[in-house]
Amino acid sequence: xxxxxxxxxxxxxxxxxxxxxxxxxxxxxxxxxxxxxxxxxxxxxxxxxxxxxxxxxxxxxxxxxxxxxxxxxxxxxxxxxxxxxxxxxxxxxxxxxxxxxxxxxxxxxxxxxxxxxxxxxxxxxxxxxxxxxxxxxxxxxxxxxxxxxxxxxxxxxxxxxxxxxx
Ligand code: ADP
Numbered sequence: 001x002x003x004x005x006x007x008x009x010x011x012x013x014x015x016x017x018x019x020x021x022x023x024x025x026x027x028x029x030x031x032x033x034x035x036x037x038x039x040x041x042x043x044x045x046x047x048x049x050x051x052x053x054x055x056x057x058x059x060x061x062x063x064x065x066x067x068x069x070x071x072x073x074x075x076x077x078x079x080x081x082x083x084x085x086x087x088x089x090x091x092x093x094x095x096x097x098x099x100x101x102x103x104x105x106x107x108x109x110x111x112x113x114x115x116x117x118x119x120x121x122x123x124x125x126x127x128x129x130x131x132x133x134x135x136x137x138x139x140x141x142x143x144x145x146x147x148x149x150x151x152x153x154x155x156x157x158x159x160x161x162x163x164x165x166x
Contacts, residue, residue: 017103024058
């Protein structure tokens, strides 16, 4: 699997699937979740209600339609909320593992990822990047490209540094 990085908005990515850093309720929220629901339109929330009547557990992943987005699917994950004391790192790496497993089930070959838990959930950015790269580098998957989407230039630079460090 190739690991790439771009700076931009995940809702604009022309890939098979984009990953959403959702919350357990799975009914939309702030940050990247809000952006995905706004750009995808009401079909995304409708599908969330249908497929996740009881929400989704921290560390788990599931998929919905991508509605109006260029991608075909949204793969929703629930990252651990570091700010509220969820600091078990395996919950964070699990999000990336499970997202890739769902992508394989769907037959998605290109998948764009935000930096899960590194926004309002407060996971330290450098470690959030390292956790993603650890999973990507060891992944056994049919996914050909994992595209890390940095929302700002400092995150973009930090991801590039981590990629170079190897
Ligand atoms: P969490 O609650 O899991 O921390 P956030 O949405 O608050 O999720 O933030 C996760 C990461 O996604 C942060 O690095 C944030 O800057 C980034 N982000 C926010 N909006 C977008 C977007 N439209 N595209 C890509 N990344 C985004």
